[in-house]
Amino acid sequence: MLQFPPDDLLACSRFFLLTDEISAPADFILHRLLAQKYKASKGSKVIVLSTSSDLDRWKTLASKSNINLGQLATNGSFIFVDLLNEAVLPISEPFGNAITRSLRPLYDMVETELSVADVDNRPLVILDDVSSLAWLGFSTLELSRFTRAVWAICRKSNASLVCRYHILDPAEPESLFQKLLQLASYHIEVRPLASGRSGAVSGEVCMHLGPSEPSPDLHLISRQAAVQYRLTDIGSVFFEKGTSVGVL
Template identity: 35%
Template structure:
């Protein structure tokens, strides 16, 4: 399954060392990109996927993936899909019924010297439990919420540095969705400077259209490998898209067949 009109091969994302940062805005949410990558990684690449969600519960992901022909419970039973409910870990008290779910790691103690360590340990354990013969991909959904849920930004920075170090150590691919409207500039700079590919989603400058939802632009990140394919993100080359119930319809800019 090729995402973004063959411009972003899913197989490459699951290879060691790759880090795709997806920046979106409130007016042009980018979770659909994660859905396409997740579906392609499970169906076409046979990768083990660890999804860390700060925004949506597991049922939401099941519903959308089912429309895309992916039954997440089937992949979960094969241990090739692991869901980490990061939002509940941070916000639910220890006595909450939901906190007893096996997918929810122990709640974070805000007074702990290392409050995000339980979440990091869970991610590390999930990746290590995967079949070593299969490629591995870790996806984060809307990480800007982490900055609001954990006031200590020093700990948030340490968390991301630890995740990036773990990526290098365990050799998994990484995809992170981050809102430019909700994240602090220092955190945006940290993730952009650590990426091998950077995808930005924006609304149309002329306003929302019934035929086009927005546009995306992909470029090489600062840590892109010399032998990577050449990714260019000039706005005149950006792809436009329209969201439907079954996913995204890609439109080469300027070829909208009279729609644009």
């Protein structure tokens, strides 16, 4: 059966830039990656930095894959950080009329957690998502430097980094997206159908080689050969382009 992501996606330290659009959100990819990681090795450490979903939603979706995030959190294998919590991104001293937040405590936390992680089990860091942090007022420079710094400690700890970015207008890529893309080993693209919504197909997935990866060691998926998917009550189903019933 066709599936995405492939089982070897997180087999070594890589930076995956995951982009999606309003009509084709990539939440299901993040939850599939989490499930794959723990099914491959329950001793792995996963750190989720989230602005998009609360912990209860992550627990509920993980339970559908028979993964108990509550238990994993208790033993320190799963770390969930709500980035909308002001205690996580504290407000700095006002400068004039501006109130700024600092990303430094978040970086320090990730560094501390990865420093005690088992590198042989290849930790996973999920940053969900950078675009929302931009909407909170962080500059392109701050966010690109923060992501670069987190990726540096991920490489040092043999960890993979999955960074989600919401594309508002595919025809006009934003500068932050361009900077993140330059860091990426691979770009995973979740897109709506060009022909519009279909009851049989929810969207399609592509995977491109990133500028920082000299040559591909994973199977690339072009837009012309995109893997299509349908979301269901219990997960997602993948199939080759144009092979689903009801798709021309």
